[in-house]
Amino acid sequence: MAENYVSTTNACKMCTPMGAALVFKGIENAVPFLHGSQGCATYMRRYIISHYREPVDIASSALGEKSAVYGGGPNLKKGILNVMRKYDVSLVGVATTCLTETIGDDVGRYLNEFREEFSDLSLPELVHVSTPSYSGTHMEGWHAAVRSLADQVVKEKGRAHDGVNLLPGFLSPADYRFLKALGERAGVRFTMLPDLSETMDGVIWDDYHSLPDGGTPVSEIRAMGGAAGTVEFGMSGGLFESAAGVLDRKFGVPARRTTMPIGLRATDAFMDVLAEFASCDMPAKDAFDRGRLLDAMVDGHKYIFGKRAVVYGEEDFVVALCSFLGEIGVQPVLVATGAKSDRFKAAVTNALAEVCQTMPVIRDDADFKDIEDEAAELNPDLLVGHSKGYKLARAKNIPLIRVGFPIHDRFGGQRILHVGYEGALALYDRLVNAVLEKSQDECPVGYGYL
Amino acid sequence: MSQTILDERKSQVHRIGEEPFAMACNRPSLAGAVSQRACVFCGSRVVLYPIADALHLVHGPIGCATYTWDIRGAISSGPQLHRLSFSTDLQEMDVIFGGEKKLEASLRELISLHSPKAAFVYSTCIVGLIGDDMEAVCRRVAADTGIPVLPVMSEGFKGNKREGYTAACKAMFRLVGTGDATGISPMSVNILGDFNLAGETWIVREYFRKMGVEVVANVTGDGRVDDIRRCHGAALNLVQCSGATMELAKMMQAEYGTPYQRVSYLGVEDMADSLYKVADFFADQDPTIKARTVELVRAELSDLMPKLAELRQDLEGKKVAMYVGGSFKAFSLIKAFRHLGMRVVVVGSQTGTEEDYKELAEISDPGTIIVDDANPLELAQFIKEKDVDVFVGGVKERPIAYKLGVGFCDHNHERKIALEGFVGMYNFAREIHASVMSPVWRFMPRRSPARAACAAKEAVNG
Numbered sequence: 001m002a003e004n005y006v007s008t009t010n011a012c013k014m015c016t017p018m019g020a021a022l023v024f025k026g027i028e029n030a031v032p033f034l035h036g037s038q039g040c041a042t043y044m045r046r047y048i049i050s051h052y053r054e055p056v057d058i059a060s061s062a063l064g065e066k067s068a069v070y071g072g073g074p075n076l077k078k079g080i081l082n083v084m085r086k087y088d089v090s091l092v093g094v095a096t097t098c099l100t101e102t103i104g105d106d107v108g109r110y111l112n113e114f115r116e117e118f119s120d121l122s123l124p125e126l127v128h129v130s131t132p133s134y135s136g137t138h139m140e141g142w143h144a145a146v147r148s149l150a151d152q153v154v155k156e157k158g159r160a161h162d163g164v165n166l167l168p169g170f171l172s173p174a175d176y177r178f179l180k181a182l183g184e185r186a187g188v189r190f191t192m193l194p195d196l197s198e199t200m201d202g203v204i205w206d207d208y209h210s211l212p213d214g215g216t217p218v219s220e221i222r223a224m225g226g227a228a229g230t231v232e233f234g235m236s237g238g239l240f241e242s243a244a245g246v247l248d249r250k251f252g253v254p255a256r257r258t259t260m261p262i263g264l265r266a267t268d269a270f271m272d273v274l275a276e277f278a279s280c281d282m283p284a285k286d287a288f289d290r291g292r293l294l295d296a297m298v299d300g301h302k303y304i305f306g307k308r309a310v311v312y313g314e315e316d317f318v319v320a321l322c323s324f325l326g327e328i329g330v331q332p333v334l335v336a337t338g339a340k341s342d343r344f345k346a347a348v349t350n351a352l353a354e355v356c357q358t359m360p361v362i363r364d365d366a367d368f369k370d371i372e373d374e375a376a377e378l379n380p381d382l383l384v385g386h387s388k389g390y391k392l393a394r395a396k397n398i399p400l401i402r403v404g405f406p407i408h409d410r411f412g413g414q415r416i417l418h419v420g421y422e423g424a425l426a427l428y429d430r431l432v433n434a435v436l437e438k439s440q441d442e443c444p445v446g447y448g449y450l
Numbered sequence: 451m452s453q454t455i456l457d458e459r460k461s462q463v464h465r466i467g468e469e470p471f472a473m474a475c476n477r478p479s480l481a482g483a484v485s486q487r488a489c490v491f492c493g494s495r496v497v498l499y500p501i502a503d504a505l506h507l508v509h510g511p512i513g514c515a516t517y518t519w520d521i522r523g524a525i526s527s528g529p530q531l532h533r534l535s536f537s538t539d540l541q542e543m544d545v546i547f548g549g550e551k552k553l554e555a556s557l558r559e560l561i562s563l564h565s566p567k568a569a570f571v572y573s574t575c576i577v578g579l580i581g582d583d584m585e586a587v588c589r590r591v592a593a594d595t596g597i598p599v600l601p602v603m604s605e606g607f608k609g610n611k612r613e614g615y616t617a618a619c620k621a622m623f624r625l626v627g628t629g630d631a632t633g634i635s636p637m638s639v640n641i642l643g644d645f646n647l648a649g650e651t652w653i654v655r656e657y658f659r660k661m662g663v664e665v666v667a668n669v670t671g672d673g674r675v676d677d678i679r680r681c682h683g684a685a686l687n688l689v690q691c692s693g694a695t696m697e698l699a700k701m702m703q704a705e706y707g708t709p710y711q712r713v714s715y716l717g718v719e720d721m722a723d724s725l726y727k728v729a730d731f732f733a734d735q736d737p738t739i740k741a742r743t744v745e746l747v748r749a750e751l752s753d754l755m756p757k758l759a760e761l762r763q764d765l766e767g768k769k770v771a772m773y774v775g776g777s778f779k780a781f782s783l784i785k786a787f788r789h790l791g792m793r794v795v796v797v798g799s800q801t802g803t804e805e806d807y808k809e810l811a812e813i814s815d816p817g818t819i820i821v822d823d824a825n826p827l828e829l830a831q832f833i834k835e836k837d838v839d840v841f842v843g844g845v846k847e848r849p850i851a852y853k854l855g856v857g858f859c860d861h862n863h864e865r866k867i868a869l870e871g872f873v874g875m876y877n878f879a880r881e882i883h884a885s886v887m888s889p890v891w892r893f894m895p896r897r898s899p900a901r902a903a904c905a906a907k908e909a910v911n912g
Contacts, residue, residue, distance in 0.1 A: 005559060006538075006552060006555040006556050006559050007507070007536055007537065007538060007539070007555075007556035007559055007560050008512060008515070008536070008537045008538070008539035009534055009535065009536055009537075009560075010519060010534060010535050011512050011515060011516045011519070011535065011537060011539065013512060013516070014512070014513060014516050014517075015511055015512050015513030015516065017513070018513065033482070036575070036606075036607075037489050037575055037606040037607035038479050038485055038487055038488065038489050038606075038610070039488040039489025039490070039491055039492050039514075039606045040489075040513065040606070041484070042485070042486065042487060042488040042489070042492070042846070043488060043492070043513070043514075043517035043518070044513075044517065045846055046517070046844075046845055046846050047516075047517050049845055049846055049848070049849055050845055053848070053849055053852070054849050054853075055826055055849040055850060055853055056849075057484045057826055057827075058484065059481075059482045059483075059484050060479075060481070060482075060484070060485070061481045061482070062478060062479045062480065062481045062482075062483075062485065063607050064478050064607055064608070064609070065607060065608050065609075067607070068575075068578070068579065068607050075481040076481070078481045078482065079481030079482030080482060081482065082456055082480060082481060082482030082483055083482040085453045085456060086453060086454070086456065086482075086483070086484075086827055097575070098510070098511050098540075098545075098574075098575060098576045099575040099576065099579065099606070099607055102545060102575075102576055102579045102580065103579060132511075132542070132545075133511035133512065133513050134511040134540045134541055134542050134544070134545050134576065135541065135542045137512075202853075204853065204855060204894060204895060205853045205854060205855075205895070205896075206894075206895035206896045207834070207854075207896070208827070208830035208831070208833075208834065208850075208853065208854055209853075210827055388519070
């Protein structure tokens with residue numbers, strides 16, 4: 001058991017407003033707006049850009065000392081007006097920061113005043129979410145923002161339709177693209193919230209766009225109250241009431257919750273949920289992919305059986321990764337998340353119960369110092385997580401299979417596919433090859449056949 | 451209703467020759483304008499970050515530490531402590547009841563774990579609001595642990611990056627003069643405002659070694675606490691990146707009478723001039739230093755210039771836009787680009803002063819756009835308006851250039867290639883060449899609209 005430190009060293013989490021900003025980046029023609037000092041927006045932009053390599057405009061109310069004393073209302077309003085002048089914006093997503101939460105700015109009231117003051121203008125949808133950075137991680141901010149969108153933009157049940165709301169959590173643009181295409185194949189019309197598939201992995205431009213194409217259209221969000229159901233991946237950061245819960249309570253949209261579909265069993269479970277809404281059986285492509293995945297799992301099983309993995313990152317993502325690693329015979333020995341979570345241990349245990357004989361060390365509220373300390377005696381063969389684990393991988397001289405966010409030291413992180421049978425197969429190939437590459441590199445004769 | 455340059459921003463943009471020079475600057479960033487600037491904390495963090503044997507503890511919620519973990523390309527020849535990210539990771543209860551206890555416990559714990567030579571404690575927005583007495587905590591811990599524990603008053607909202615530089619200089623100044631300065635050569639300098647990105651400070655130090663000049667302290671690239679403590683013993687302060695460290699030089703001049711000179715290690719002339727300035731300064735003490743320096747520069751240039759000439763053949767006439775943090779870099783780069791036959795047509799900075807911009811206007815060609823505290827949409831418009839071939843900036847500017855199919859050179863503090871010194875000038879030229887000469891630009895829709903239109907039509911027709 002590692003020591004319990006007061007300080008945090010090399011955090012395995014980001015701050016709450018970051019998650020909210022990312023969610024708003026996945027809404028069509030939306031501008032995320034951080035109500036706080038200028039640095040928050042700039043730091044997050046830089047952090048996000050280094051992963052996605054896309055323009056990431058995040059506005060800020062750029063509060064100074066005066067605002068900290070007298071309140072940030074005037075700057076917030078002026079800032080929204082300026083965003084409206086510069087961008088053809090359909091939604092402004094205002095997330096608070098530690099600064100404005102601490103001075104007690106009532107953003108909801110400011111926005112109402114703004115709507116009244118400028119009622120002569122055609123106003124974008126104004127959504128606000130409370131994201132004090134001293135409370136939770138970027139994922140709490142993410143789930144709170146999705147919930148705010150469901151709560152504030154969906155104003156009425158509206159016309160009932162056969163579409164399905166999909167709340168996928170934080171995945172890669174490749175994942176969002178995959179999920180959209182899967183919906184099309186299966187004959188299910190998804191409203192996916194958010195949708196970063198194009199906004200954060202777009203095409204080259206012939207002229208500069210003030211905002212990228214893509215994202216969930218605001219009109220579709222408004223219609224979520226009339227959907228046939230809501231499918232939500234993961235545990236929504238333990239929110240008392242998640243976005244799916246809001247839609248259920250207010251508009252009677254039935255909510256289905258399932259693990260992020262990473263690996264065989266989690267994808268099976270998702271496909272089962274999908275089948276409840278779909279008119280047909282599993283699409284042929286997915287049936288083939290499933291077969292190919294099983295075929296590969298047999299072909300490669302011996303290379304990776306019993307390999308000891310350290311897995312870290314966001315709780316929903318890590319739970320799903322564990323489910324996958326367990327079922328292919330990799331033994332997670334340490335599973336960690338930066339979030340404080342009383343659900344995490346049970347969720348990981350549950351994901352591994354059927355397929356692993358021994359349970360890993362499971363840590364919530366962990367930083368990389370904790371992970372390093374815990375891993376010291378565990379002799380891991382692999383790390384699975386985002387790029388901030390590189391330091392540990394290097395110290396241990398073991399491969400790091402890069403997944404999730406952020407990936408700041410490799411190219412193409414936005415195009416890593418994790419979900420579906422296809423995503424599982426891609427991850428499987430990378431895992432096996434990482435093991436083979438290491439044994440080949442370390443082999444004194446360097447065999448050419450493996 | 452979209453408008454690229456907001457009315458309130460117009461006075462921060464100047465087009466040379468189209469109007470008499472007048473520029474507003476050093477203003478707070480405009481709300482909602484998506485400034486490329488960061489905050490006070492950022493200014494302090496970037497300046498102090500490279501001090502490799504110090505503990506850098508960020509007192510605040512986690513974000514400020516997460517986003518600055520191992521962020522700079524500032525390398526150390528020894529300790530690597532600066533590359534770890536330490537935070538008090540304040541939680542709701544700390545905000546309500548105050549964070550002093552957690553700060554004190556964190557400091558004691560981290561100092562005992564890592565045995566640093568000093569600790570810098572960075573204040574963030576929240577600390578400024580909840581009123582933690584950082585000074586008192588630091589004093590207590592310093593008394594018990596026997597190392598300097600220095601508060602850096604860098605609350606994010608209390609200005610922009612420049613105020614952060616000031617806070618960093620004030621913190622460092624508390625170290626200066628606390629070390630033993632005996633045995634320092636009368637021909638000695640401190641290197642201020644260089645951050646040893648990709649080992650750049652080492653290149654410059656090697657030149658000084660050849661000239662016979664001792665370097666007492668690097669402030670702060672590959673910096674060490676003990677060097678800074680005794681750097682008041684140096685005969686001269688050399689100040690690059692003036693925004694960041696000029697204040698320290700001024701404080702040292704006032705307190706210790708140490709003179710300073712502004713230098714730049716970027717480009718051909720500025721690099722050579724900087725060495726000559728040092729040689730002139732010490733000429734009385736060592737009459738041969740001038741000759742040694744001339745010889746050094748001659749040897750470097752005879753190696754460099756033919757290589758530059760070769761690259762220039764490809765680069766002649768290409769147009770450049772640049773957006774940098776401080777304007778010192780802009781001056782040097784404008785000159786450096788002239789060696790490559792390239793023209794700078796847009797130049798801007800986050801935190802330039804009116805004098806900086808005036809000087810830039812004087813050395814730039816007519817028609818050049820000068821901009822203070824720009825934002826993505828403005829920069830994109832300038833790139834298009836001037837039809838530039840390559841953009842020089844940092845990570846946040848990169849996608850602006852790339853989305854328009856324009857080349858890019860990272861000249862910010864994350865860079866991993868040394869761009870200073872004569873060898874750096876060659877690396878810089880190769881960087882520019884590698885971007886400008888790539889065959890990919892010819893395929894970009896902006897350059898081949900017919901193809902793009904065709905592709906769009908196909909897409910529509912399915």
